[in-house]
Structures are given as C-alpha cells and as structure tokens.
Amino acid sequence: MTACWEEKRLWCEVIEQAWHDYFSVAVVSTEDRVEAALFLTALDGEWATSRHDVCVAAGICPDLLRERALMGRLGTKCEANTTATH
Numbered sequence: 120m121t122a123c124w125e126e127k128r129l130w131c132e133v134i135e136q137a138w139h140d141y142f143s144v145a146v147v148s149t150e151d152r153v154e155a156a157l158f159l160t161a162l163d164g165e166w167a168t169s170r171h172d173v174c175v176a177a178g179i180c181p182d183l184l185r186e187r188a189l190m191g192r193l194g195t196k197c198e199a200n201t202t203a204t205h
Contacts, residue, residue, distance in 0.1 A: 126176065140152055140154070160189055
C-alpha cells in the first residue's frame, strides 16, 4: 500500500466511525451521536468545514456524504479511490 492510499483509508475510517456513531443501534454515547450527526449533516460552521476537509482527504464528495446521511443510508462502504468533486 502506498502512503497516499493509507492516508485516504485513515480518513475513510474517520467517516465510517461517524456514520456508525450516528446510525448504530449499539450503545453509543449521546455526545458521540450528537457530534456524529453534526459532522455528517451540518450546513455550515466548524462541523461542515471539518466534514469537507475529511472528505477531501478521503477522496469523496462531502455534499454526497451529507445527502446520504440525511437520507439515512450510506449505500456502500467508503471508497478512498473515489474522486472528490468539491
């Protein structure tokens, strides 16, 4: 694995953890669930900026992630080789 791929995979794991914390039926602290919701769905501010930065680093579209979070589904696992469009 190249360093670039490993870094993208790391950022994908951050997104996957947020997705898990937001949608999991497992025991997740209220604070973690709220922070995950803000990270995944905020329109503006620090959470939206953070989502944008993490998504770009992971190579995915931050707007698409937000849209899918609002729809309540991710579709497929994060793919680090997807080209960021924003």
